[in-house]
Amino acid sequence: MVGRQGRVTGKIGPGLVGEVMISIRGGVEAFYAHAVDPRDEIPVGSMVVVVEYSPPRTVYVAPTSI
Amino acid sequence: MPGTAALAIAAVVAVVMMIIIFKMIWRVAEPNEALIISGLGAKAHNRDTAESLGFKIVTGKGVSVLPGFQTCRRLSLDTRASDLDVNCVTKQGIRVHVKGVVIYKVGDDFSSIANAARRFLDQQKLMDDKTHQLFAGHLRSIIGHLTVEDLIHNREGLTNEVRTSSANEMGKLGLVVDSLQIQEIEDESGYIMNLGRPHAAAVAAAARIAEAGRNQEATVAEQTAEQQNAGQIRDTQIKKAEYQGQVDQAAAEARQQVILKETRNAELEAERTERRLESEIRKPADARAYEQVTLAQAEREERISYAQAAATETQLKAEREAEATRIIGEAQADATRKKGLAEAEAIKARADALAQNQEAVIAQQLAEQWPQIVEAGAKVFGNVDNMVVLNGADGLEDMLAKALTLGGTGLGLARSLLSNMNGQQPAPTSNGTPPAPVSVETVEAVVEAKTDPTDK
Numbered sequence: 001m002v003g004r005q006g007r008v009t010g011k012i013g014p015g016l017v018g019e020v021m022i023s024i025r026g027g028v029e030a031f032y033a034h035a036v037d038p039r040d041e042i043p044v045g046s047m048v049v050v051v052e053y054s055p056p057r058t059v060y061v062a063p064t065s066i
Numbered sequence: 067m068p069g070t071a072a073l074a075i076a077a078v079v080a081v082v083m084m085i086i087i088f089k090m091i092w093r094v095a096e097p098n099e100a101l102i103i104s105g106l107g108a109k110a111h112n113r114d115t116a117e118s119l120g121f122k123i124v125t126g127k128g129v130s131v132l133p134g135f136q137t138c139r140r141l142s143l144d145t146r147a148s149d150l151d152v153n154c155v156t157k158q159g160i161r162v163h164v165k166g167v168v169i170y171k172v173g174d175d176f177s178s179i180a181n182a183a184r185r186f187l188d189q190q191k192l193m194d195d196k197t198h199q200l201f202a203g204h205l206r207s208i209i210g211h212l213t214v215e216d217l218i219h220n221r222e223g224l225t226n227e228v229r230t231s232s233a234n235e236m237g238k239l240g241l242v243v244d245s246l247q248i249q250e251i252e253d254e255s256g257y258i259m260n261l262g263r264p265h266a267a268a269v270a271a272a273a274r275i276a277e278a279g280r281n282q283e284a285t286v287a288e289q290t291a292e293q294q295n296a297g298q299i300r301d302t303q304i305k306k307a308e309y310q311g312q313v314d315q316a317a318a319e320a321r322q323q324v325i326l327k328e329t330r331n332a333e334l335e336a337e338r339t340e341r342r343l344e345s346e347i348r349k350p351a352d353a354r355a356y357e358q359v360t361l362a363q364a365e366r367e368e369r370i371s372y373a374q375a376a377a378t379e380t381q382l383k384a385e386r387e388a389e390a391t392r393i394i395g396e397a398q399a400d401a402t403r404k405k406g407l408a409e410a411e412a413i414k415a416r417a418d419a420l421a422q423n424q425e426a427v428i429a430q431q432l433a434e435q436w437p438q439i440v441e442a443g444a445k446v447f448g449n450v451d452n453m454v455v456l457n458g459a460d461g462l463e464d465m466l467a468k469a470l471t472l473g474g475t476g477l478g479l480a481r482s483l484l485s486n487m488n489g490q491q492p493a494p495t496s497n498g499t500p501p502a503p504v505s506v507e508t509v510e511a512v513v514e515a516k517t518d519p520t521d522k
Binding site: 011015027029030056057 | 174177226229230233237240242
Protein backbone atom coordinates (compact mmCIF):
# COMPACT_ATOMS: atom_id res chain seq x y z
CA MET A 1 0.00 0.00 0.00
CA VAL A 2 2.76 2.42 0.90
CA GLY A 3 4.52 3.69 -2.19
CA ARG A 4 1.55 3.38 -4.51
CA GLN A 5 0.58 6.33 -6.68
CA GLY A 6 -2.85 7.81 -6.74
CA ARG A 7 -4.87 10.60 -8.25
CA VAL A 8 -6.47 13.30 -6.14
CA THR A 9 -10.24 13.45 -6.60
CA GLY A 10 -11.01 15.59 -3.53
CA LYS A 11 -8.99 18.63 -2.64
CA ILE A 12 -6.41 18.01 0.08
CA GLY A 13 -5.64 20.89 2.36
CA PRO A 14 -5.58 22.14 5.96
CA GLY A 15 -8.86 21.31 7.69
CA LEU A 16 -10.07 19.28 4.76
CA VAL A 17 -10.40 15.57 4.21
CA GLY A 18 -9.24 14.88 0.68
CA GLU A 19 -9.85 11.91 -1.48
CA VAL A 20 -7.49 9.94 -3.66
CA MET A 21 -8.16 7.09 -6.01
CA ILE A 22 -5.60 4.35 -5.66
CA SER A 23 -5.25 1.24 -7.77
CA ILE A 24 -5.32 -1.75 -5.48
CA ARG A 25 -6.53 -5.39 -5.48
CA GLY A 26 -7.17 -5.30 -9.20
CA GLY A 27 -9.55 -2.37 -8.88
CA VAL A 28 -9.52 1.27 -7.94
CA GLU A 29 -10.66 2.37 -4.52
CA ALA A 30 -11.19 5.73 -2.92
CA PHE A 31 -9.32 6.54 0.26
CA TYR A 32 -9.53 9.47 2.61
CA ALA A 33 -6.38 11.44 2.16
CA HIS A 34 -4.37 13.86 4.26
CA ALA A 35 -1.18 15.56 3.32
CA VAL A 36 2.02 14.49 5.06
CA ASP A 37 2.82 18.16 5.53
CA PRO A 38 -0.35 19.63 7.00
CA ARG A 39 0.27 22.97 5.26
CA ASP A 40 0.23 21.49 1.77
CA GLU A 41 -2.66 22.10 -0.50
CA ILE A 42 -2.97 19.54 -3.23
CA PRO A 43 -5.52 20.37 -5.92
CA VAL A 44 -7.79 17.90 -7.66
CA GLY A 45 -6.13 16.01 -10.45
CA SER A 46 -2.65 15.97 -8.95
CA MET A 47 -0.70 12.75 -8.69
CA VAL A 48 0.34 11.78 -5.21
CA VAL A 49 2.27 8.98 -3.62
CA VAL A 50 1.13 7.19 -0.50
CA VAL A 51 3.54 7.79 2.32
CA GLU A 52 1.65 6.16 5.13
CA TYR A 53 -1.43 3.97 5.42
CA SER A 54 -3.80 4.22 8.31
CA PRO A 55 -6.36 1.44 8.29
CA PRO A 56 -9.03 1.14 7.42
CA ARG A 57 -9.46 3.95 4.78
CA THR A 58 -6.99 6.74 5.45
CA VAL A 59 -3.73 7.46 3.67
CA TYR A 60 -1.15 10.20 4.08
CA VAL A 61 0.13 11.36 0.76
CA ALA A 62 2.77 13.62 -0.65
CA PRO A 63 2.65 15.26 -4.06
CA THR A 64 4.89 13.66 -6.60
CA SER A 65 7.40 15.82 -8.32
CA ILE A 66 6.53 14.40 -11.73
CA MET B 67 -17.71 -61.15 -11.74
CA PRO B 68 -19.96 -60.45 -8.77
CA GLY B 69 -16.86 -59.29 -6.94
CA THR B 70 -16.01 -56.76 -9.64
CA ALA B 71 -19.61 -55.48 -9.82
CA ALA B 72 -19.74 -54.94 -6.10
CA LEU B 73 -16.40 -53.21 -6.32
CA ALA B 74 -17.69 -50.89 -9.03
CA ILE B 75 -20.81 -50.03 -7.04
CA ALA B 76 -18.69 -49.44 -3.96
CA ALA B 77 -16.44 -47.15 -6.01
CA VAL B 78 -19.40 -45.18 -7.31
CA VAL B 79 -20.81 -44.85 -3.83
CA ALA B 80 -17.41 -43.80 -2.58
CA VAL B 81 -17.19 -41.13 -5.32
CA VAL B 82 -20.66 -39.86 -4.53
CA MET B 83 -19.85 -39.80 -0.89
CA MET B 84 -16.67 -37.93 -1.58
CA ILE B 85 -18.53 -35.34 -3.67
CA ILE B 86 -21.08 -34.85 -0.93
CA ILE B 87 -18.42 -34.46 1.68
CA PHE B 88 -16.51 -32.06 -0.49
CA LYS B 89 -19.65 -29.99 -1.04
CA MET B 90 -20.18 -29.90 2.70
CA ILE B 91 -16.75 -28.65 3.59
CA TRP B 92 -15.79 -26.41 0.60
CA ARG B 93 -17.09 -22.86 0.36
CA VAL B 94 -16.44 -20.40 -2.49
CA ALA B 95 -16.67 -16.60 -2.07
CA GLU B 96 -18.51 -14.80 -4.89
CA PRO B 97 -16.84 -11.62 -6.22
CA ASN B 98 -19.32 -9.40 -4.34
CA GLU B 99 -19.15 -11.09 -0.99
CA ALA B 100 -16.77 -11.99 1.78
CA LEU B 101 -16.75 -15.19 3.74
CA ILE B 102 -16.38 -14.78 7.46
CA ILE B 103 -15.09 -17.98 8.94
CA SER B 104 -14.78 -18.42 12.65
CA GLY B 105 -13.84 -21.39 14.75
CA LEU B 106 -11.02 -23.82 14.95
CA GLY B 107 -7.78 -22.57 13.48
CA ALA B 108 -9.34 -19.61 11.73
CA LYS B 109 -6.81 -16.94 12.56
CA ALA B 110 -3.51 -17.90 10.96
CA HIS B 111 -3.69 -16.34 7.47
CA ASN B 112 -4.52 -12.69 8.03
CA ARG B 113 -1.46 -10.63 7.85
CA ASP B 114 -2.78 -7.29 8.96
CA THR B 115 -5.24 -8.11 11.67
CA ALA B 116 -4.23 -11.56 12.70
CA GLU B 117 -3.61 -10.77 16.32
CA SER B 118 -6.92 -9.30 17.22
CA LEU B 119 -9.26 -11.11 14.92
CA GLY B 120 -10.99 -14.22 16.11
CA PHE B 121 -12.10 -15.10 12.59
CA LYS B 122 -10.87 -15.47 9.07
CA ILE B 123 -11.93 -13.33 6.13
CA VAL B 124 -11.89 -14.83 2.66
CA THR B 125 -12.68 -12.92 -0.54
CA GLY B 126 -12.62 -14.06 -4.11
CA LYS B 127 -11.61 -17.75 -3.58
CA GLY B 128 -12.69 -21.04 -2.07
CA VAL B 129 -11.94 -22.34 1.38
CA SER B 130 -12.59 -25.52 3.31
CA VAL B 131 -14.79 -25.28 6.34
CA LEU B 132 -14.80 -28.08 8.79
CA PRO B 133 -18.33 -28.86 9.69
CA GLY B 134 -18.86 -28.79 13.43
CA PHE B 135 -15.58 -26.99 14.07
CA GLN B 136 -15.99 -23.91 11.97
CA THR B 137 -18.87 -21.69 10.81
CA CYS B 138 -18.98 -19.76 7.56
CA ARG B 139 -21.06 -16.59 7.12
CA ARG B 140 -21.36 -14.41 4.05
CA LEU B 141 -21.15 -10.64 4.09
CA SER B 142 -22.36 -8.86 0.96
CA LEU B 143 -20.07 -6.22 -0.49
CA ASP B 144 -22.75 -4.88 -2.83
CA THR B 145 -23.51 -1.22 -3.23
CA ARG B 146 -26.36 -0.12 -1.05
CA ALA B 147 -28.51 2.95 -1.27
CA SER B 148 -30.34 4.80 1.42
CA ASP B 149 -32.93 7.50 0.80
CA LEU B 150 -32.62 10.60 2.89
CA ASP B 151 -35.49 12.96 3.66
CA VAL B 152 -34.61 15.55 6.29
CA ASN B 153 -35.72 18.97 7.42
CA CYS B 154 -32.73 21.10 8.28
CA VAL B 155 -31.41 24.64 8.48
CA THR B 156 -28.68 26.09 6.34
CA LYS B 157 -25.76 28.19 7.44
CA GLN B 158 -27.86 31.33 6.82
CA GLY B 159 -30.66 30.02 9.05
CA ILE B 160 -33.01 29.23 6.21
CA ARG B 161 -35.24 26.23 6.75
CA VAL B 162 -35.09 23.78 3.87
CA HIS B 163 -36.43 20.33 3.21
CA VAL B 164 -33.81 18.16 1.52
CA LYS B 165 -34.31 14.89 -0.26
CA GLY B 166 -31.21 12.94 -1.20
CA VAL B 167 -29.69 9.52 -1.60
CA VAL B 168 -26.47 8.14 -0.24
CA ILE B 169 -24.75 5.26 -1.97
CA TYR B 170 -22.32 3.27 0.13
CA LYS B 171 -20.79 -0.14 0.43
CA VAL B 172 -18.66 -2.17 2.76
CA GLY B 173 -15.02 -1.38 2.22
CA ASP B 174 -13.01 -3.89 0.28
CA ASP B 175 -10.06 -4.05 2.66
CA PHE B 176 -9.99 -6.56 5.48
CA SER B 177 -10.14 -3.83 8.13
CA SER B 178 -13.41 -2.50 6.79
CA ILE B 179 -14.82 -5.97 6.27
CA ALA B 180 -13.86 -6.90 9.82
CA ASN B 181 -15.46 -3.76 11.26
CA ALA B 182 -18.59 -4.26 9.23
CA ALA B 183 -18.74 -7.95 10.02
CA ARG B 184 -18.62 -7.32 13.68
CA ARG B 185 -21.43 -4.78 13.48
CA PHE B 186 -23.78 -5.93 10.75
CA LEU B 187 -23.26 -9.63 10.12
CA ASP B 188 -26.59 -10.65 11.56
CA GLN B 189 -28.32 -7.37 10.64
CA GLN B 190 -27.56 -6.89 6.97
CA LYS B 191 -31.24 -6.16 6.28
CA LEU B 192 -31.17 -3.45 8.92
CA MET B 193 -28.05 -1.81 7.55
CA ASP B 194 -30.07 0.62 5.44
CA ASP B 195 -32.11 1.86 8.38
CA LYS B 196 -29.07 2.41 10.53
CA THR B 197 -27.25 4.14 7.75
CA HIS B 198 -30.25 6.31 7.07
CA GLN B 199 -30.39 7.48 10.63
CA LEU B 200 -26.66 8.03 10.67
CA PHE B 201 -26.66 10.01 7.47
CA ALA B 202 -29.71 12.03 8.40
CA GLY B 203 -27.76 13.42 11.27
CA HIS B 204 -24.68 13.90 9.14
CA LEU B 205 -26.70 15.64 6.44
CA ARG B 206 -28.09 18.08 9.00
CA SER B 207 -24.59 18.95 10.11
CA ILE B 208 -23.35 19.10 6.52
CA ILE B 209 -26.12 21.46 5.45
CA GLY B 210 -25.65 23.48 8.60
CA HIS B 211 -22.13 24.21 7.37
CA LEU B 212 -23.26 25.22 3.90
CA THR B 213 -25.32 27.94 2.35
CA VAL B 214 -28.16 27.37 -0.06
CA GLU B 215 -25.98 28.60 -2.89
CA ASP B 216 -23.33 26.02 -1.93
CA LEU B 217 -25.95 23.30 -1.85
CA ILE B 218 -26.95 24.21 -5.33
CA HIS B 219 -23.67 25.13 -6.95
CA ASN B 220 -20.71 23.95 -4.90
CA ARG B 221 -20.56 20.27 -5.43
CA GLU B 222 -16.93 20.15 -4.40
CA GLY B 223 -17.79 21.81 -1.13
CA LEU B 224 -20.62 19.40 -0.51
CA THR B 225 -18.56 16.28 -1.06
CA ASN B 226 -15.81 17.81 1.02
CA GLU B 227 -18.19 18.37 3.90
CA VAL B 228 -19.55 14.85 3.51
CA ARG B 229 -16.07 13.43 3.80
CA THR B 230 -15.06 15.70 6.64
CA SER B 231 -18.06 14.97 8.78
CA SER B 232 -18.54 11.28 8.04
CA ALA B 233 -15.06 9.89 7.46
CA ASN B 234 -14.36 8.81 10.99
CA GLU B 235 -17.76 7.32 11.69
CA MET B 236 -17.88 5.48 8.40
CA GLY B 237 -14.40 4.15 9.17
CA LYS B 238 -15.69 2.79 12.45
CA LEU B 239 -18.53 1.06 10.67
CA GLY B 240 -16.32 -0.22 7.88
CA LEU B 241 -18.43 1.52 5.23
CA VAL B 242 -17.32 3.61 2.29
CA VAL B 243 -19.48 6.41 0.88
CA ASP B 244 -19.43 6.19 -2.88
CA SER B 245 -21.71 9.12 -3.48
CA LEU B 246 -24.08 11.49 -1.80
CA GLN B 247 -26.59 13.09 -4.09
CA ILE B 248 -29.03 15.81 -3.17
CA GLN B 249 -32.06 15.26 -5.33
CA GLU B 250 -34.41 18.00 -4.24
CA ILE B 251 -34.36 21.06 -2.05
CA GLU B 252 -37.73 22.41 -0.99
CA ASP B 253 -37.60 25.92 0.25
CA GLU B 254 -40.54 27.21 2.23
CA SER B 255 -39.42 30.83 2.26
CA GLY B 256 -39.05 31.14 -1.52
CA TYR B 257 -35.34 31.86 -1.16
CA ILE B 258 -34.27 29.69 -4.08
CA MET B 259 -36.94 31.06 -6.33
CA ASN B 260 -35.93 34.58 -5.44
CA LEU B 261 -32.30 33.71 -6.05
CA GLY B 262 -33.12 33.01 -9.63
CA ARG B 263 -35.43 35.92 -10.23
CA PRO B 264 -32.90 38.69 -10.83
CA HIS B 265 -31.08 36.62 -13.33
CA ALA B 266 -34.32 35.46 -14.92
CA ALA B 267 -35.50 39.05 -15.08
CA ALA B 268 -32.17 40.14 -16.49
CA VAL B 269 -32.26 37.38 -19.07
CA ALA B 270 -35.86 38.20 -19.94
CA ALA B 271 -35.02 41.88 -20.19
CA ALA B 272 -32.04 41.10 -22.36
CA ALA B 273 -34.19 38.90 -24.51
CA ARG B 274 -36.81 41.59 -24.85
CA ILE B 275 -34.22 44.23 -25.55
CA ALA B 276 -32.60 42.08 -28.15
CA GLU B 277 -35.97 41.22 -29.66
CA ALA B 278 -37.02 44.85 -29.71
CA GLY B 279 -33.71 45.84 -31.23
CA ARG B 280 -33.93 43.23 -33.92
CA ASN B 281 -37.56 44.15 -34.54
CA GLN B 282 -36.57 47.77 -34.83
CA GLU B 283 -33.79 46.96 -37.24
CA ALA B 284 -36.12 44.78 -39.25
CA THR B 285 -38.74 47.50 -39.29
CA VAL B 286 -36.20 50.09 -40.31
CA ALA B 287 -35.00 47.85 -43.08
CA GLU B 288 -38.55 47.15 -44.18
CA GLN B 289 -39.53 50.79 -44.10
CA THR B 290 -36.39 51.81 -45.96
CA ALA B 291 -37.09 49.22 -48.59
CA GLU B 292 -40.69 50.40 -48.77
CA GLN B 293 -39.56 53.99 -49.11
CA GLN B 294 -37.22 53.09 -51.90
CA ASN B 295 -39.95 51.07 -53.57
CA ALA B 296 -42.36 53.97 -53.22
CA GLY B 297 -39.76 56.33 -54.68
CA GLN B 298 -39.19 54.05 -57.60
CA ILE B 299 -42.93 53.66 -58.11
CA ARG B 300 -43.37 57.42 -57.94
CA ASP B 301 -40.64 58.05 -60.49
CA THR B 302 -42.09 55.43 -62.76
CA GLN B 303 -45.55 56.91 -62.49
CA ILE B 304 -44.25 60.42 -63.13
CA LYS B 305 -42.44 59.22 -66.20
CA LYS B 306 -45.50 57.32 -67.34
CA ALA B 307 -47.72 60.35 -66.84
CA GLU B 308 -45.23 62.52 -68.71
CA TYR B 309 -45.09 60.20 -71.67
CA GLN B 310 -48.81 59.67 -71.55
CA GLY B 311 -49.29 63.44 -71.57
CA GLN B 312 -47.09 63.73 -74.62
CA VAL B 313 -48.97 60.96 -76.31
CA ASP B 314 -52.28 62.55 -75.42
CA GLN B 315 -51.09 65.92 -76.61
CA ALA B 316 -49.99 64.53 -79.93
CA ALA B 317 -53.25 62.67 -80.28
CA ALA B 318 -55.20 65.78 -79.40
CA GLU B 319 -53.30 67.83 -81.91
CA ALA B 320 -53.92 65.24 -84.57
CA ARG B 321 -57.54 65.14 -83.58
CA GLN B 322 -57.67 68.90 -83.71
CA GLN B 323 -56.33 68.89 -87.23
CA VAL B 324 -58.89 66.31 -88.17
CA ILE B 325 -61.64 68.37 -86.61
CA LEU B 326 -60.48 71.46 -88.42
CA LYS B 327 -60.59 69.58 -91.68
CA GLU B 328 -63.96 68.16 -90.87
CA THR B 329 -65.26 71.53 -89.88
CA ARG B 330 -64.04 72.98 -93.11
CA ASN B 331 -65.66 70.13 -94.99
CA ALA B 332 -68.87 70.63 -93.10
CA GLU B 333 -68.82 74.32 -93.84
CA LEU B 334 -68.29 73.67 -97.51
CA GLU B 335 -71.00 71.05 -97.42
CA ALA B 336 -73.37 73.43 -95.70
CA GLU B 337 -72.57 76.11 -98.20
CA ARG B 338 -73.18 73.73 -101.00
CA THR B 339 -76.43 72.59 -99.50
CA GLU B 340 -77.48 76.15 -98.97
CA ARG B 341 -76.78 77.01 -102.52
CA ARG B 342 -78.58 73.94 -103.68
CA LEU B 343 -81.59 74.64 -101.51
CA GLU B 344 -81.62 78.21 -102.66
CA SER B 345 -81.66 77.16 -106.25
CA GLU B 346 -83.98 74.21 -105.83
CA ILE B 347 -86.48 75.35 -103.27
CA ARG B 348 -86.30 78.98 -102.45
CA LYS B 349 -86.45 80.32 -105.94
CA PRO B 350 -89.35 78.05 -107.00
CA ALA B 351 -91.09 78.81 -103.74
CA ASP B 352 -90.73 82.51 -104.35
CA ALA B 353 -92.11 82.03 -107.80
CA ARG B 354 -95.01 80.01 -106.49
CA ALA B 355 -95.71 82.50 -103.80
CA TYR B 356 -95.71 85.30 -106.27
CA GLU B 357 -97.98 83.27 -108.46
CA GLN B 358 -100.37 82.52 -105.69
CA VAL B 359 -100.41 86.11 -104.49
CA THR B 360 -101.17 87.27 -107.97
CA LEU B 361 -103.84 84.63 -108.42
CA ALA B 362 -105.36 85.46 -105.09
CA GLN B 363 -105.50 89.12 -105.92
CA ALA B 364 -107.14 88.37 -109.20
CA GLU B 365 -109.60 86.08 -107.53
CA ARG B 366 -110.37 88.63 -104.92
CA GLU B 367 -111.07 91.27 -107.44
CA GLU B 368 -113.16 88.82 -109.34
CA ARG B 369 -115.16 87.96 -106.27
CA ILE B 370 -115.57 91.55 -105.38
CA SER B 371 -116.95 92.18 -108.81
CA TYR B 372 -119.23 89.17 -108.49
CA ALA B 373 -120.44 90.27 -105.12
CA GLN B 374 -121.11 93.76 -106.25
CA ALA B 375 -123.02 92.46 -109.19
CA ALA B 376 -124.97 90.05 -107.01
CA ALA B 377 -125.73 92.76 -104.51
CA THR B 378 -127.01 95.04 -107.15
CA GLU B 379 -129.03 92.22 -108.61
CA THR B 380 -130.51 91.28 -105.26
CA GLN B 381 -131.32 94.85 -104.46
CA LEU B 382 -133.09 95.31 -107.67
CA LYS B 383 -134.86 91.97 -107.29
CA ALA B 384 -136.01 92.84 -103.81
CA GLU B 385 -137.31 96.16 -104.95
CA ARG B 386 -139.21 94.48 -107.65
CA GLU B 387 -140.56 91.81 -105.37
CA ALA B 388 -141.60 94.36 -102.78
CA GLU B 389 -143.41 96.28 -105.36
CA ALA B 390 -145.16 93.16 -106.58
CA THR B 391 -146.06 92.06 -103.09
CA ARG B 392 -147.38 95.42 -102.21
CA ILE B 393 -149.59 95.42 -105.31
CA ILE B 394 -150.76 91.88 -104.59
CA GLY B 395 -151.51 92.75 -101.01
CA GLU B 396 -153.45 95.76 -101.95
CA ALA B 397 -155.42 93.72 -104.41
CA GLN B 398 -156.07 90.99 -101.84
CA ALA B 399 -157.05 93.48 -99.22
CA ASP B 400 -159.43 95.08 -101.57
CA ALA B 401 -160.90 91.75 -102.49
CA THR B 402 -161.27 90.68 -98.88
CA ARG B 403 -162.87 93.92 -97.92
CA LYS B 404 -165.40 93.58 -100.73
CA LYS B 405 -166.03 89.97 -99.85
CA GLY B 406 -166.62 90.84 -96.20
CA LEU B 407 -168.95 93.55 -97.13
CA ALA B 408 -170.90 91.17 -99.34
CA GLU B 409 -171.14 88.55 -96.57
CA ALA B 410 -172.27 91.14 -94.14
CA GLU B 411 -175.01 92.17 -96.44
CA ALA B 412 -175.98 88.55 -96.96
CA ILE B 413 -176.19 87.91 -93.24
CA LYS B 414 -178.12 91.04 -92.75
CA ALA B 415 -180.55 89.97 -95.41
CA ARG B 416 -180.84 86.55 -93.90
CA ALA B 417 -181.45 87.99 -90.49
CA ASP B 418 -184.18 90.06 -91.91
CA ALA B 419 -185.72 87.08 -93.53
CA LEU B 420 -185.58 85.14 -90.27
CA ALA B 421 -187.15 87.87 -88.45
CA GLN B 422 -190.03 87.80 -90.88
CA ASN B 423 -190.65 84.07 -91.19
CA GLN B 424 -189.08 82.17 -88.44
CA GLU B 425 -191.24 79.08 -88.78
CA ALA B 426 -190.41 78.57 -92.37
CA VAL B 427 -186.79 78.75 -91.71
CA ILE B 428 -187.12 76.27 -88.92
CA ALA B 429 -189.11 73.95 -91.06
CA GLN B 430 -186.58 74.23 -93.71
CA GLN B 431 -183.92 73.47 -91.26
CA LEU B 432 -185.88 70.54 -89.91
CA ALA B 433 -186.25 69.23 -93.36
CA GLU B 434 -182.58 69.55 -93.81
CA GLN B 435 -181.94 67.87 -90.46
CA TRP B 436 -184.63 65.19 -90.48
CA PRO B 437 -182.53 62.12 -90.69
CA GLN B 438 -180.60 63.14 -87.59
CA ILE B 439 -183.83 63.76 -85.73
CA VAL B 440 -185.16 60.35 -86.51
CA GLU B 441 -181.94 58.88 -85.37
CA ALA B 442 -182.21 60.74 -82.10
CA GLY B 443 -185.73 59.39 -81.65
CA ALA B 444 -184.51 55.90 -82.18
CA LYS B 445 -181.94 56.43 -79.52
CA VAL B 446 -184.75 56.88 -77.05
CA PHE B 447 -185.66 53.25 -77.70
CA GLY B 448 -182.04 52.29 -77.80
CA ASN B 449 -181.83 52.98 -74.12
CA VAL B 450 -184.53 50.34 -73.52
CA ASP B 451 -183.13 46.81 -73.27
CA ASN B 452 -186.28 44.78 -73.89
CA MET B 453 -189.31 46.35 -75.31
CA VAL B 454 -192.41 44.22 -75.17
CA VAL B 455 -194.90 45.23 -77.86
CA LEU B 456 -198.22 44.00 -76.79
CA ASN B 457 -200.23 44.31 -79.90
CA GLY B 458 -197.71 43.08 -82.53
CA ALA B 459 -196.61 45.02 -85.52
CA ASP B 460 -199.41 47.40 -85.16
CA GLY B 461 -198.23 48.23 -81.78
CA LEU B 462 -194.74 49.06 -82.97
CA GLU B 463 -196.01 51.27 -85.76
CA ASP B 464 -198.19 52.99 -83.38
CA MET B 465 -195.50 53.70 -80.96
CA LEU B 466 -193.14 55.04 -83.70
CA ALA B 467 -195.93 57.14 -85.03
CA LYS B 468 -196.58 58.49 -81.64
CA ALA B 469 -193.00 59.22 -81.15
CA LEU B 470 -192.85 60.94 -84.49
CA THR B 471 -196.00 62.76 -83.92
CA LEU B 472 -194.73 63.68 -80.57
CA GLY B 473 -191.76 65.15 -82.39
CA GLY B 474 -193.91 66.73 -84.95
CA THR B 475 -196.13 68.29 -82.48
CA GLY B 476 -193.54 69.56 -80.09
CA LEU B 477 -191.57 72.26 -81.94
CA GLY B 478 -189.86 73.17 -78.76
CA LEU B 479 -188.51 69.69 -78.55
CA ALA B 480 -187.29 69.93 -82.11
CA ARG B 481 -185.49 73.16 -81.36
CA SER B 482 -183.77 71.68 -78.44
CA LEU B 483 -182.70 68.75 -80.58
CA LEU B 484 -181.35 71.10 -83.18
CA SER B 485 -179.52 73.16 -80.71
CA ASN B 486 -177.94 69.98 -79.31
CA MET B 487 -176.86 68.82 -82.73
CA ASN B 488 -175.47 72.19 -83.91
CA GLY B 489 -173.31 72.61 -80.81
CA GLN B 490 -171.91 76.13 -80.75
CA GLN B 491 -174.23 77.26 -83.37
CA PRO B 492 -176.25 80.11 -81.90
CA ALA B 493 -179.88 79.60 -81.31
CA PRO B 494 -182.22 80.77 -84.06
CA THR B 495 -183.52 83.34 -81.73
CA SER B 496 -180.14 85.01 -81.58
CA ASN B 497 -179.52 84.70 -85.32
CA GLY B 498 -181.01 88.09 -85.80
CA THR B 499 -177.77 89.83 -84.82
CA PRO B 500 -175.22 89.72 -87.61
CA PRO B 501 -171.68 88.55 -86.91
CA ALA B 502 -169.04 91.17 -86.20
CA PRO B 503 -167.73 92.46 -89.54
CA VAL B 504 -163.97 92.04 -90.24
CA SER B 505 -162.45 95.45 -90.37
CA VAL B 506 -160.47 96.58 -93.33
CA GLU B 507 -157.57 97.57 -91.08
CA THR B 508 -156.93 94.05 -89.93
CA VAL B 509 -156.92 92.81 -93.48
CA GLU B 510 -154.33 95.38 -94.35
CA ALA B 511 -152.23 94.37 -91.40
CA VAL B 512 -152.29 90.78 -92.57
CA VAL B 513 -151.25 91.85 -96.02
CA GLU B 514 -148.38 93.86 -94.62
CA ALA B 515 -147.29 90.93 -92.49
CA LYS B 516 -147.16 88.75 -95.56
CA THR B 517 -145.20 91.19 -97.64
CA ASP B 518 -142.85 92.25 -94.89
CA PRO B 519 -140.17 89.55 -95.27
CA THR B 520 -139.85 90.11 -98.96
CA ASP B 521 -139.29 93.78 -98.49
CA LYS B 522 -136.49 93.14 -96.29
